Each structure stands twice: as structure tokens, then as C-alpha cells.
Amino acid sequence: MSAPGREVAVRDVLVVGAGVAGLACARDLRARGRDVVVLERARGVGGRCATRRVEGQPVDHGVAFLHGRDPDFLAELDGLEGAAIPGWPRATEGEGVPCQPAAFAGTERRLALTGGTSGFAKRLARGSDVRLGANVEALRLDTDRDGAAWEVRLADGGAARGRTLVLAMPAPSAIRLLAAMESPPPPAVALLPVLALVRMVPCLAVIARYPEGTPAPRWEMSLPNGSAAIQTILHDSSKRPAPARLTLVVQARAAFSRARLERPREAWSRELLDEAAALHGDWIARPELAQAHAWSRARVAAGTELAGPLLARLDGGAMLGIAGDGFHPAGGVEGAYRSGRTLASRLAGA
Numbered sequence: 001m002s003a004p005g006r007e008v009a010v011r012d013v014l015v016v017g018a019g020v021a022g023l024a025c026a027r028d029l030r031a032r033g034r035d036v037v038v039l040e041r042a043r044g045v046g047g048r049c050a051t052r053r054v055e056g057q058p059v060d061h062g063v064a065f066l067h068g069r070d071p072d073f074l075a076e077l078d079g080l081e082g083a084a085i086p087g088w089p090r091a092t093e094g095e096g097v098p099c100q101p102a103a104f105a106g107t108e109r110r111l112a113l114t115g116g117t118s119g120f121a122k123r124l125a126r127g128s129d130v131r132l133g134a135n136v137e138a139l140r141l142d143t144d145r146d147g148a149a150w151e152v153r154l155a156d157g158g159a160a161r162g163r164t165l166v167l168a169m170p171a172p173s174a175i176r177l178l179a180a181m182e183s184p185p186p187p188a189v190a191l192l193p194v195l196a197l198v199r200m201v202p203c204l205a206v207i208a209r210y211p212e213g214t215p216a217p218r219w220e221m222s223l224p225n226g227s228a229a230i231q232t233i234l235h236d237s238s239k240r241p242a243p244a245r246l247t248l249v250v251q252a253r254a255a256f257s258r259a260r261l262e263r264p265r266e267a268w269s270r271e272l273l274d275e276a277a278a279l280h281g282d283w284i285a286r287p288e289l290a291q292a293h294a295w296s297r298a299r300v301a302a303g304t305e306l307a308g309p310l311l312a313r314l315d316g317g318a319m320l321g322i323a324g325d326g327f328h329p330a331g332g333v334e335g336a337y338r339s340g341r342t343l344a345s346r347l348a349g350a
Contacts, residue, residue: 010149011035013347014162016136016177019047020333021323022168023124024340025347030128032348038128039152039160041135044118045125048298049333051116054209054289057237057244058116061205061293064221064234064249065089066120067103067110068334074109076337080120085239088112089220096223099203099231099251099299100332112239120333134158139165139181141318148316164319164347168340170297171198171326187312188320198306198326201254202261203231203298206269208276208287210246217280229256229275248284250276257298265292300326305335309343313350321347 013029015022018040026036050062065088066077077084087110103110113119135155142151142161150165167174175195178188222233231253237243250272252260260268269292277285309323323343328335 009161010144010146011037011160011162013037013164013166014039014150014152014160015166015168016152017047017168017324018042018045018121018125018130018132019168019324019336020049020121020124021325021327021336021340022166023121023128024337025166025168025321025323025344026128027124028341028344029347032344034348036129037160037162038125038130039134039136039154040130040132043132045130045132046118046121048295049117049121051118052207052291054207054247054291055244057240057247059207059236059247059249060117060234060239061207061249061291062295062298063117063333064232064236065103065110065112066117066333067100067108068330068332069108070330070334070338072341073334073337076120076123077109077111080111080113080123083114083119084111085114086111088239089234091219092221092223093217093219094223094225096225096227096231098221098223114239114241134160136177139177141181141183141185141314143316148314148318150318163317164321166321166323166343166347168323170200170324171195172200172297174322185314187314191310191312191320191322194306194310195322197304199301199304200297200326201299201301202257203254203295204252204257204260204268204272205293205295206250206272207236207291207293208248208250208273208284209289210248210283211288212245214246214283216246222280224279227253227275227279229253229272230279233276233280245288248276257294261294261296265294268292300331302331305329305331309339309346311343311346311350319347319350
């Protein structure tokens with residue numbers, strides 16, 4: 001992986017977004033002989049499969065574990081078994097509803113990664129040309145002697161060009177980029193009302209690390225039933241071999257998160273820790289270290305996922321594809337993976 005620079009040559013495919021959908025799409029296209037570059041604004045791959053190191057200890061502050069039922073997706077997970085904990089979370093407390101209820105329905109497999117869920121994305125990224133810190137600001141469709149090509153303009157002044165553009169990102173982000181074009185092609189405009197059907201929900205999260213010797217809870221996931229603030233409390237350090245400190249991740253409900261997205265993090269993180277303490281004991285309100293993260297687009301609202309990725313063929317031979325967890329009924333990481341691979345197959349056959 002490398003830092004972004006100015007692209008001169010026209011690539012076969014530009015993929016914007018190095019989450020699971022973009023990486024799966026790029027990998028499959030590369031395996032089919034396509035010249036692909038992935039542009040990612042963040043400093044690492046994975047999107048919401050995010051793992052932060054807190055004083056050297058991995059902590060998943062986005063997706064906590066992987067789950068699914070699709071054979072191809074499960075085969076990918078089997079490749080991670082050496083660093084995985086099957087069935088995690090193995091002990092739950094409470095009768096609340098998790099954000100992904102199907103994961104606990106008995107028809108799906110679950111596993112956690114000892115090194116963090118970002119390891120799955122890093123596996124998908126192997127061998128791909130991924131440009132980190134490449135913040136896409138604007139899109140343009142140009143015509144040259146060989147036909148139409150997309151130009152992607154970057155915040156650092158650089159640019160990239162490609163015959164096919166894949167937007168592997170939350171639907172609202174794709175809408176923003178396409179709607180801001182000076183002269184958007186009609187097939188792209190026609191996709192905007194379809195994209196608007198996919199709704200995202202926010203999630204505020206707090207990483208809480210406790211002093212040495214703090215007793216660990218008996219559960220690996222708490223699902224409070226009567227809390228208006230907390231969706232889940234995750235015993236993250238139960239996934240780590242010989243963890244240095246007990247570490248929890250508190251995830252807020254969507255309504256709580258939506259009402260506080262613009263408020264100071266110190267305020268809502270204290271609310272969440274106090275609520276967690278009311279549920280499980282005063283000790284939870286007294287971490288030795290706390291870090292807050294606001295996911296404005298944490299996941300797709302259940303029932304708003306589309307049946308599959310979108311693909312538009314434009315005049316001059318250019319194409320536009322859109323993939324992500326909102327573009328497959330499975331949703332979540334499995335939906336993102338299957339969406340990216342389905343789009344790659346459709347592009348390869350176009």
C-alpha cells in the first residue's frame with residue numbers, strides 16, 4: 001500500500017472505498033486480469049471492521065465479530081481459523097435484541113479474530129493496489145480518443161482516471177459524490193432515488209480500559225433489555241490472548257446516538273459509562289482510560305438493504321458500479337463481501 005499520488009494513466013477500474021465490499025470487488029477483478037486501484041481516505045483498510053490499538057492491545061470499536069451462512073464467505077473465514085475464536089460471543093447476558101439478530105439464530109456461524117476484525121479486511125487487501133489517505137472530493141466524466149473515462153479528484157490535489165468507477169461506500173456518501181457532479185450522466189442520476197432507499201443508522205461507542213486486577217465479567221456480550229441508551233456492552237479483552245487489561249466496548253442505541261452526534265464526546269461517553277454502571281456495577285464508570293468514537297453511519301437500517309449491487313453503463317463505454325453492505329439482503333460484513341464479489345462478476349462479464 002502506498003500514499004496517494006497524481007495518476008496519469010487510465011486504469012481499468014477505480015474502486016473508491018477500502019471496506020470489505022471494495023476490497024472483495026478489487027481482488028476478484030484483479031484475479032480476472034483487470035488493472036485496479038483502490039482509493040481509501042482513511043489510514044487503514046476495513047471501514048467499520050475497525051481495530052484500534054490501546055497501549056498495544058487490539059480493540060474492535062466497530063464490528064465486534066464476523067458471522068454468516070454463505071459458503072464462499074464461510075470459506076474465507078475458515079482461512080482465518082488460526083487466529084479466530086469460534087462461536088464468540090460464547091456467553092451473553094440479558095434479553096435485549098442485538099443489532100444483527102440473525103447471528104444468534106442458530107443458522108449462522110460466528111467467530112471473533114484474536115488480532116481484531118480489521119484482519120479480515122487486510123486479508124482481502126493482499127496483492128491489491130490500495131492508496132491510503134486518498135480522500136475523494138469530486139467526480140467528473142471525460143471523453144478521450146478511446147472513449148469515456150472517470151476522473152476522480154483528490155483532496156491533496158492529485159487525481160486518478162479509470163474506465164469503470166466503483167463506489168464502495170455508504171449510500172449517502174455515494175449520493176453526495178454523484179449529486180455534486182457538474183454534469184452527471186443520466187444513468188447515474190437515475191440511480192439517486194434508488195440509493196436514497198438505503199438508510200443508515202449511527203452508533204456512538206466508548207472503549208473503556210480498566211486498572212490491572214479488575215475482575216472480568218462472566219459474559220462476553222451484554223444485551224440490556226430496558227436501557228434506552230445502550231445496545232450492547234462487549235467484553236473485548238475476552239478475545240485477546242493474555243490481555244494486559246480488561247477492556248469493554250459500550251455501543252449506544254441508534255436513537256440515543258442520533259440525538260447526540262453533534263454533542264461533545266465527553267458528555268455522551270460519560271452518559272454511556274454511567275448507564276453501564278447502573279446495569280453492572282459502579283466499577284464500570286471508573287475506567288483508567290476511555291476513548292470515544294462516533295460512527296455516523298454505523299450500519300444499514302434493517303429492511304432497507306437492496307437486492308444487489310447497482311451497475312450503470314454509460315455512453316462511451318464507461319461504467320459505474322455501487323456496492324456495500326446496503327446492496328445485499330444479508331447486510332453486515334457478509335452482505336458487503338457478497339455485494340462486492342457480485343459486482344466484480346457483473347463487471348467482468350460486461
